[in-house]
Amino acid sequence: MSVPAPARGRRGRRAPEGPRASFRQLLPFLLEHKRTLVVVAVLSVLGAGATLAQPLVVGQVITRVQNSVPLGALVWLLVGFVVLSSLISGWQHYLLQxxxxxxxxxxxxxxxxxxLRLPISEFDARRTGDLVSRVGTDTTLLYAVLTQGFADAVGNTLILVGAVIAMAFIDPLLLALIVVVVGASLAVVVLLSTRIRAASAEQQQKVGELSSGVERAVGSIRTIRAAGATEREVAAVTENATAAYAAGVRIARVSAFIVPIAFVALQVSLLVVLGVGGYRVASGAIDVASLVTFVIFLFLLVQPLASAIGAITSVNQALGALGRIQEVLDLPLEADGDRAGSTPSVPDAAALAFREVHFRYPDHVVKAREAAAAEARSVLAQVHLEPAAEDDAAGVVEDDREVLRGVSFEVRRGARVALVGPSGAGKSTILSLVERFYDPTEGAILVDGVDARDLARDDLRARFGYVEQDAPTLAGTIADNLRLATPDATDADCERVLRAVNLGDVLARSPLGVDAPVGEDGVMLSGGERQRLAIARALLAAPPVLLLDESTSSLDGVNEQRMREAIDAVAAGRTLLVIAHRLSTVVDSDLIVVLDKGRVVGQGTHSELVASTPLYRDLAKHQLLV
Structure with missing residues (x-):
């Protein structure tokens, strides 16, 4: 059976919610650029010094004016500090950006x-659009950490500390009142920021669902238009957009509390300084120059405090997105395992052999497929249709969910072996196991007499040319598709395999030849042409074994016959393992393996199976072959 794609943008399903990231997990991203950050920190120190010096010079200017003392170079010194701090700020801004x-x-x-190195099971359990969203949208939020948050905090912290120290020297009582007001507001901001992180993680999840919905709709736009389902799809994708909007509104709602809190804190602080400070000037506790200097330092606190509040918000949003990024980075890669190595082949062994192979999909894939099946039933119910029996069979097989049950057969070198059976029998799963997209739950698969798990995946896959059931075509040119496995192939090689699979007319359509574009998902080719292009790609690599999954399902009678002739021509000296619903394409195979519900129910030639296997005889009767 083939693996459906539950991960490709199905409406109404929630993306797996990853753990929230901690600030410690953010540090590796920043430390990759530690040299630049050190330069930024040095600039921050210099900029903070130039900024803190300005109120002190202003105080001296006021004192000299009060005492009728010439200002001398103080004015130029003040201008110099302003220009210096501006230049440093611009340079620092560039480095941070x-x-x-x-x-x-x-x-x-x-x-x-x-x-791109994850196990295939992860792609079967996740939505393509959600993974794309993590690469695009989630990573963008990390930008704000540096431009609005963490790195800026170095200089702002110095300004904050320097201003507080200077204010303590000027008037400790006024400073104590300011600390009470500002401390209370910051405590509220920190409390609210935890809600921002949770809301941000939810928003990014909803954006991932939106990307999946758009990817699903755009990828199936012709089917949707032909089915008259455009309005329903618009409503479904809009529902995802609405959910993302609602999560964004929740972030805005929480942030809306933070802005007035900061504003109120500044206003109250200023009123306290003017009121209490004016009283202390009148009482002679401090002079006017000291009060003016204190007020300037108070205004210097505004930028660090505003940056701190912005940093809290942006860092918490980034941590929400980083949780989704880290979830993917923590997933295990497709690995060969400790057994894999360069094990020599066994002379005279079968090219491929299955030995009592059992297989069931991992739990997370099963859950995703069950959710996809439930959603499909819901969609069919909306249009008053019942799911086909074979669709149910292609889903979860019986209660124990085993897809293959004790499968055993051999593919001798140079032989042509066909797998036949009803949908959901496990045929495509067998090819997935041969390619080691999955490993058997029990039993063993031998390649040239060696357990497939003892071979490195790249070495194993180099022995096979695999043509998938859906014959995917990559956006780009004909040559791009053909050279996927053989990047050094010449144009002449590409043209040769194209003509071998009866695609010479495709070359004649455009003066660009093999450099002609095929469109997104091969939209400029017919379904049969896409399948033949996939076969040509496998033939160009010239592997010893060809795995063909429903390779002629989209071909008409004439092209099917030509395809069979082409495969016959290139099959000389190669081994073929073929899946087909059309028995006419496999009746002359050396061995036909009949599968039903994950079990082998018959093996032999066409004539032998017609006589011995009822299921095969029924299939042959329906196709008028007996």
């Missing part, structure tokens, strides 16, 4: 490298 962009790039690079 560049580093923020670099952090996003490095996180995307790590995610891409991880996603």
């Amino acid at each position: 560049r580093t923020g962009t670099a952090v996003v790039f490095s996180s995307r690079r790590r995610l891409i490298a991880r996603i």
